[in-house]
Amino acid sequence: MTKLTVVELKLLVREPGSMFTILLPLFILVIFGSSIPPGDTVLLPMTLAIAVGLVGLYLVPTTLATYRERGILRRLSTTPVRPRNLLIVQLLLQLVLAVTACALLLAVAGTILGAHLPTRVVPVVVAFALGTAAMFAIGLLIAAVAPNGRTANGVGVLLYFPMAFLAGLMQPADKMPVILARIGEYTPLGAFRQTLQDVWAGASPNPLLLGVMAAYAVIISVAAAKFFRWE
Known part of the structure; x- marks a missing residue:
């Protein structure tokens, strides 16, 4: 397991998408953050949600679907290193x-x-x-149903941009039409962004939005497990 982790870590570091995931949110933060007051509670939660969304909808499905396409998961099933470990x-x-x-x-x-x-760490965590x-659950579901890495990549991108728009990651939610902002608040990215923004503003997380995120995580994970194929 340790050797597998080291190998996969090296591959992840060499993956161009990893640097893109780190640098794009940072670029957005630096460009827009230089002109925003220090007390702003909107931009940083937005960039945090962007970073997590990129990992979940781009890297997770593309990597796993590519491994299945190349037969890596099937070959691992004949070795002591089980596909589940990977x-x-x-x-x-x-x-x-x-992180x-x-x-x-x-x-x-x-x-x-x-x-x-x-100042409160627990609500942030x-x-x-x-x-x-x-x-990540959405990424796993994409990987489960996509026939190959290219398709997984395309589906992830197609899902990411509408979700990011509805979540208020492309423009502040208060600048969006009310109905779209309301719908977006109950999408996975929207609930995530809004909860982070509430915490940054010093408020307690909305239990309803926490429940929305938990429901998405559980229900979609179950669906991903049902449809996931090792080969």
């Missing part, structure tokens, strides 16, 4: 990547841009855990 390692490494991207955003925002950071679980 799946676990991949999800853990993708989680590490998401790394978010940690870098927080570090730059706090030290260079002087952005507001929440809960929001991050549920939001990440929901996005």
Whole structure:
């Protein structure tokens, strides 16, 4: 398991998409953060949601579907290293990547841009855990039904941009039509972004939005497990 983790980590580091996932949200933060007041509670939660969304909808499905397409999962079934172990390692490494991207955003925002950071850690962790679980579940479902890595990539991109728009990641939710903003609040990315924004503003997370993210994570994970194929 350790050797498998090391190998997969090296592959993840070499993957161009990993750098894209880290640098794109950081670029958005730096470009727009330089002109936003230090007390702003909108931009940083938006970029955090962007980072997690990119990992969940782009890297997770593309990587797993590509492994199945190349027969890697099938070949592992004949070795002591079971395919399930590879799946676990991949999800853990993708989680590490998401945490790394978010940690870098927080570090730059706090030290260079002087952005507001929440003082309560637990609500941030809960929001991050549920939001990440929901996005990873969607990625797993895409990987389960996509016939190959290219299709998984395309489906992930096609899902990401409408979800990002409805979630208020392309423009602030208060600038959107009311009906779209209301719908977007109950999408996985929208609930994640809104919960982070509430926490950044010093409020307690909305239990309904926490429940929405948890429901997405559980229901979609069950569907992904049902449809996932090892070969």
